Amino acid sequence: MPELPEVETVRGGLAPVLEGHRLARVEARRPDLRFPLPDNFVQVLTGATVTRLSRRAKYLLASLDREDTLVMHLGMSGRFEIARPEAAGAEGAMRPGQFAYAAAPDPKHAHIVFETEAGAKVTYYDPRRFGYMALLNAATLSLHPWFAGLGPEPLSDAFDAAHLKAAFAGRKQGAKTLLLDQRIVAGLGNIYVCEALNRARISPFKPAGRISKPRLQTLVAEIRAVLTEAIAAGGSTLRDYAQADGGLGYFQHRFRTYDREGESCLNAGCKGVIGRRVQAGRSTFYCPVCQK
Ligand SMILES: [Zn+2]
Numbered sequence: 001m002p003e004l005p006e007v008e009t010v011r012g013g014l015a016p017v018l019e020g021h022r023l024a025r026v027e028a029r030r031p032d033l034r035f036p037l038p039d040n041f042v043q044v045l046t047g048a049t050v051t052r053l054s055r056r057a058k059y060l061l062a063s064l065d066r067e068d069t070l071v072m073h074l075g076m077s078g079r080f081e082i083a084r085p086e087a088a089g090a091e092g093a094m095r096p097g098q099f100a101y102a103a104a105p106d107p108k109h110a111h112i113v114f115e116t117e118a119g120a121k122v123t124y125y126d127p128r129r130f131g132y133m134a135l136l137n138a139a140t141l142s143l144h145p146w147f148a149g150l151g152p153e154p155l156s157d158a159f160d161a162a163h164l165k166a167a168f169a170g171r172k173q174g175a176k177t178l179l180l181d182q183r184i185v186a187g188l189g190n191i192y193v194c195e196a197l198n199r200a201r202i203s204p205f206k207p208a209g210r211i212s213k214p215r216l217q218t219l220v221a222e223i224r225a226v227l228t229e230a231i232a233a234g235g236s237t238l239r240d241y242a243q244a245d246g247g248l249g250y251f252q253h254r255f256r257t258y259d260r261e262g263e264s265c266l267n268a269g270c271k272g273v274i275g276r277r278v279q280a281g282r283s284t285f286y287c288p289v290c291q292k
Contacts, residue, residue, distance in 0.1 A: 001075075001076050001189070002058065002074045002078070003058070003187075003188075003189040003191055003192055003230075004055075004057070004058060004154070004187040004188065004189065004192070004227060005192070005227055005230035005231045005233075005234055006074075006230075006234060007055055007058045007059075007060060007074060007187075008055055008231050008234070009231060009234030010060065010074070010079075010080060011053055011054070011055045011060055012231075012234075013080070013082065014053055014060070014080060014082070014122065015053045017082055017116060017118075017120035017122060018050045018053050018062065018114070018116065018120075018122065019050055019051070019052060019053050020049070020050070020051070021049065021050055021116040021117065021118055021120070022047065022048070022049045022050075022116060022117040023045050023046060023047065023048050023049070023050065023114050023115070023116060023117075024046075024047075024115050024116060024117045025046065025113070025114075025115040026041075026042045026045040026046050026112075026113070026114055026115075027042070027112065027113040028041055028042055028111070028112055029110065029111050029112070029113070030111055032129075033075075033078075033111060033112075033126060033129050033131050033132045033133060034075060034129055034130050034131060034132040035132045035134070037133060037134075038134065038135050040135070041133070041135065044064075044066060044068055044135055045064075045070065045114070045135075048064040048065060048066050049064065049065045050062045050063070050064060050070075051063045051064060051065055056147060056150065056153070056186065056187075057147075057150055057153075057182065057186035057187035058073060058074070058187050058189075059071055059072065059073050059146065059147075060072040060073075060074075061141075063138060064138075067137055067138060067139070068135040068136060068137055068138060069135070069136055069137075069138045069141055070133065070134075070135060071133065071134045071135070071136050071141075071146070072124075072131070072132075072133045073131055073132050073133075074126075074131045075126060075128065075129070075130030075131030075132065076128050076130040076131075077126055077127050077128040077130065077131070078124065078125070078126040078130070078131030079124075079125050079126070080122055080123065080124055080125075081122070081123045081125060082120060082121070082122055082123075083120070083121040083123070106125075106127070109125045109126060109127045110123045110124070110125050111124055111125070111126055111129070112124040112133065149182070149183045150182055150183065150186040151163075151167070151181075151182060151183050151184045151185045151186050152185060152186065153185075153186055153187065154185050154186070154187065154188055154223050154224065154227060155224060155227060155228070159185055159220065159223075160217075160220055161213050161214075161216040161217040161219075161220050162213075164184075164185075164216045164219065164220065165213050165216055167184045168208035168209050168211060168216070169209055170209045171207065171208045171209045172207045172208075172209065173207070173208055174203075174204050174205040174206060174207070174208065174279060175197060175202055175203075175204060175206055175208045175211060175219070176193055176194070176197060176204035176205070176279060176284055177204075177208075177279060177280050178208045179193045179196075179197075179223075180193060180280075180282070185223075188223070190258075190282050190283070190284075191255065191258045192223070192226050192227060192230070193223075194255075194257045194258050194284060194285045194286065195222075195226045195255055195256055195257055195258060196219060196222040196223040196225075196226050197219070197222075197286065197291060198256055198257040198265070198267065198285075198286060198287055198291060199222040199225070199226065199256065199267070200215065200218045200219040200221075200222040201218075201267065201290045201291050201292065202215060202218075202219055202291055202292070203286065203291045203292055204279060204284045204286050204291070205277075205279070205284075206292070257274050257285035257286060257287070258285050259285065260274045260285060261274055261275065261276040261285060262274065265287035265289065265290060267287065267290050270287060270289055270290040271289065272287040272288060272289025272290055273287070273288075273289075274286070274287055275287070275288050
């Protein structure tokens with residue numbers, strides 16, 4: 001499932017072909033993804049110019065020269081493929097910013113196609129169709145149920161130790177459970193929370209209200225660091241197509257805890273072994289020795 005860094009990577013990959021570009025042709029090959037597409041989906045988008053492509057939590061927001069904003073969520077398996085006219089040049093020659101698939105995506109999962117006036121073709125594939133798209137009024141977007149209760153972006157200035165201290169005050173649940181609560185911080189998922197807690201050496205099970213402010217400061221710094229590193233890795237995957245593992249939005253990381261049960265903890269000076277425990281229905285990977 002794409003997490004915040006993957007969505008940000010997709011945003012970075014799509015922005016050059018969509019931002020400032022007019023959608024000359026829009027095709028919806030089926031009436032629904034996870035939810036029905038709005039009846040006027042194609043009509044509103046055809047001829048619209050994408051003024052800005054941004055991200056909020058795990059949503060991609062294409063602002064338009066229209067009243068509505070195109071909101072896109074990749075779900076579990078959504079991905080975009082970009083084809084540009086110049087890609088038809090030298091056989092197999094890829095240029096920076098182009099994207100290669102290890103295996104060509106199955107055309108029967110190509111659900112939405114956007115073609116810009118400049119000739120770029122952006123195709124949305126989603127085999128499982130947990131992704132969704134909607135047109136939401138731009139002026140009231142932040143009041144929509146998908147966005148109304150969201151906490152701050154983890155890479156924004158609003159996300160700091162004081163914010164976590166207030167959000168965690170008196171809470172007995174583990175820090176990990178609360179960091180996955182989108183009302184406390186937006187867009188964090190299981191993998192990056194496990195990574196950040198390991199790097200900050202904080203137990204995922206420690207009652208959140210009992211974590212000191214200096215340790216929360218460390219935690220905030222590590223959350224920012226793991227996300228920033230992953231976004232940078234995603235960006236480099238986009239630049240170096242040879243490392244792409246299957247297209248825009250999905251890339252392999254080496255994680256320090258995630259999926260490393262039974263392997264050595266990588267924190268300096270720690271001889272612990274990564275354990276796994278199911279917490280609130282999700283696998284938590286952690287080091288029982290250095291994470292207190
Ligand atoms: Zn350790």
